[in-house]
Amino acid sequence: MKPAAVFQNLHLAYGDRPVLNGLSFAVEQGEFFIIIGPNGSGKTTLLKVIAGIVKPQRGAGQILGHALSHSSRRQLARQVALVPQQPPSDIPFSVAEVVLLGRSPHLGLLSLERRKDFTLAEQAMAFAKVDHLAGRKLDQLSAGERQRVFIARAICQQARIIALDEPTASLDLAYQTHIMDLMEKLRKQEGITVIMVSHDLNLAAMYADRLLLMKQGTIINLGTPAVVLNFEALERTYGCVLLVDRNPLKDVPRVTQVPKGFLHKTPRSGPEP
Amino acid sequence: MPPYSISLLKRLLTVSALLALLLLITAFAGVITGSTDQSFQAILVQLLGKGVPTSTLGEIIWRIRLPRVILAALVGATLSVGGLVFQALLRNPLAEPYILGISGGSAVGAIIGILLGLSRFPGGALLAFCGSMGTLLLVLLIVSGRAATRKDSLILGGVMVNALCSSVIMFLLSVTQNSRLHSILFWLMGDLSLSDPHQLLLLSSIVLPCFGLIFILARPMNLLLLGEEMALNMGLPVRLISLVLLSTASLMVSATVCCTGLVGFVGLVMPHLLRLWLGPDHRVLVPACVLGGGAYLILCDLVARLLAAQSEMPVGVITALIGAPLFIFLLKRAKS
Numbered sequence A: 001m002k003p004a005a006v007f008q009n010l011h012l013a014y015g016d017r018p019v020l021n022g023l024s025f026a027v028e029q030g031e032f033f034i035i036i037g038p039n040g041s042g043k044t045t046l047l048k049v050i051a052g053i054v055k056p057q058r059g060a061g062q063i064l065g066h067a068l069s070h071s072s073r074r075q076l077a078r079q080v081a082l083v084p085q086q087p088p089s090d091i092p093f094s095v096a097e098v099v100l101l102g103r104s105p106h107l108g109l110l111s112l113e114r115r116k117d118f119t120l121a122e123q124a125m126a127f128a129k130v131d132h133l134a135g136r137k138l139d140q141l142s143a144g145e146r147q148r149v150f151i152a153r154a155i156c157q158q159a160r161i162i163a164l165d166e167p168t169a170s171l172d173l174a175y176q177t178h179i180m181d182l183m184e185k186l187r188k189q190e191g192i193t194v195i196m197v198s199h200d201l202n203l204a205a206m207y208a209d210r211l212l213l214m215k216q217g218t219i220i221n222l223g224t225p226a227v228v229l230n231f232e233a234l235e236r237t238y239g240c241v242l243l244v245d246r247n248p249l250k251d252v253p254r255v256t257q258v259p260k261g262f263l264h265k266t267p268r269s270g271p272e273p
Numbered sequence B: 001m002p003p004y005s006i007s008l009l010k011r012l013l014t015v016s017a018l019l020a021l022l023l024l025i026t027a028f029a030g031v032i033t034g035s036t037d038q039s040f041q042a043i044l045v046q047l048l049g050k051g052v053p054t055s056t057l058g059e060i061i062w063r064i065r066l067p068r069v070i071l072a073a074l075v076g077a078t079l080s081v082g083g084l085v086f087q088a089l090l091r092n093p094l095a096e097p098y099i100l101g102i103s104g105g106s107a108v109g110a111i112i113g114i115l116l117g118l119s120r121f122p123g124g125a126l127l128a129f130c131g132s133m134g135t136l137l138l139v140l141l142i143v144s145g146r147a148a149t150r151k152d153s154l155i156l157g158g159v160m161v162n163a164l165c166s167s168v169i170m171f172l173l174s175v176t177q178n179s180r181l182h183s184i185l186f187w188l189m190g191d192l193s194l195s196d197p198h199q200l201l202l203l204s205s206i207v208l209p210c211f212g213l214i215f216i217l218a219r220p221m222n223l224l225l226l227g228e229e230m231a232l233n234m235g236l237p238v239r240l241i242s243l244v245l246l247s248t249a250s251l252m253v254s255a256t257v258c259c260t261g262l263v264g265f266v267g268l269v270m271p272h273l274l275r276l277w278l279g280p281d282h283r284v285l286v287p288a289c290v291l292g293g294g295a296y297l298i299l300c301d302l303v304a305r306l307l308a309a310q311s312e313m314p315v316g317v318i319t320a321l322i323g324a325p326l327f328i329f330l331l332k333r334a335k336s
Helices: A043-050 A073-077 A095-101 A115-127 A143-156 A173-190 A201-207 A231-238 A260-265 B008-032 B040-047 B056-090 B102-115 B120-143 B150-175 B197-216 B218-224 B228-233 B238-260 B266-278 B282-307 B315-335
Strands: A005-014 A017-027 A032-036 A058-063 A080-083 A161-165 A193-197 A210-215 A218-223 A242-246 A253-257
Touching: A005 A043, A017 A043, A017 A058, A017 A218, A032 A043, A032 A173, A032 A201, A043 A058, A043 A080, A043 A161, A043 A193, A073 A080, A080 A143, A080 B228, A095 A115, A095 A143, A115 A143, A115 A173, A143 A161, A143 A173, A161 A173, A173 A193, A173 A201, A201 A253, A210 A231, A218 A231, A231 A242, B008 B040, B008 B056, B008 B282, B040 B056, B056 B197, B056 B218, B056 B238, B056 B266, B056 B282, B102 B120, B102 B150, B102 B238, B120 B150, B120 B238, B197 B218, B197 B238, B197 B282, B218 B228, B218 B238, B218 B282, B228 B238, B266 B282, B266 B315, B282 B315
Parallel strands: A032 A193, A032 A210, A080 A161, A161 A193
Antiparallel strands: A005 A017, A005 A058, A210 A218, A242 A253
């Protein structure tokens, strides 16, 4: 089976500020792949490269065996669907209309949506549990509902890879697990590859097959949560004191930030004298 | 099934039929109303082609009123569709050719054309197009890189560009004693009285293909509403489409400015009214703006003619009286 995505030696700079510095990695099909790292490490940019929104200045990429440099935008759109970090709320469309827009890469300029497209949109809305909101306008939804609408839109795009940028960032705890469970279900039932940027290390450890830890546009660590979430690498990457122990629910590391007042209680992570 | 499943084609046809009917009714009203009192029957006989075309009434209807109505329809349609395009591209409900200063830029170009002794087409129109592209570029430069305050800076940019254009126009008017410019002041507020069949033909040969192109790009305009990144991720070549839409809209707006001068706010009023009624789908809105915008400007012109019974009132006065309060209302709502 071809890998979902392969990247070699990606380089990208905004102006003279380098953002990606020679990344190489591959994502397998059907994998739950989560990119973590401190702010400004280039996670979102990497996701945009995967979704074909920005082009790397150097390096090569393949999506499902097709070279990025040889794929048209439309081809790429049928393979990777993006769920943005902050879905726009000020657009005048209803939920159903937004989800249906996901069919665009499959339609010609003047062709109208057919019955099949409506059916796919309805299935996507049912899957993301937003079908009861179909007629509502986007600005009448909560942040969690809106996030699910854009996930439904991505599903409706029928791409084999879904890329999400911090989908749980502004949501409360219940919505966070809801979104993650939704992606897990999509992966299990449909075999869809999920590539996600996340700040929540513990949620990432529970769901991900593999984690990619980035800093300043380079890969610090890539592997299973047990490998990547080791205390030394995390402290070095994030530059703060952490406590890493076992998660009682699953055999993965659990990461806790250590406030200054608790430094003396964490022998493993206290600053060396 | 929810309302979205109503076939788009059916909706498109129903809406177009209704608005086409409205356009015909207003056009008819525009033709039968005027300063000379004539019996309804006599006018009807003329319109059905059974009267004597060389009679005074025939002259008035075929050479004055009908061209004027058609010009109003073309200009209204162009400005409405232009407003719709700018609103979608800049994702700003307040964008409009007049407010953005694009009409003003065309006017500068057109006046320079007149001063140079060029004919209205193609020389004047070409200069007007350059003027509109220049102001568009200027406004986009002012706006770029300030996403947070974009709504306001877009308007401010437009206001400043407009002020600049007005002063350039006044400057040109003051330093030349050109007899060709005697009607320019009138023209600055939108003048539909200078319509002859030849000019109508030229104007429609420019704007009608533009309408067609914009209609073809209606679904991409829907995608643009979701923002650049989403549109890119759905396979849209955003830059190319934006460039085509912007230059098409500028081209047709500058062509109408050459013919009629500055008619403001039409591109604000019609898209908003139609969006309230029909929702945000551009595949319905583009044809609706063509037909509805035409009807709207015919109606405004009718009001202007009725209010200034014996003299002439520029149609821009009426459109501004309706449009400016709506603009203020929308600005207020956008802030809250």
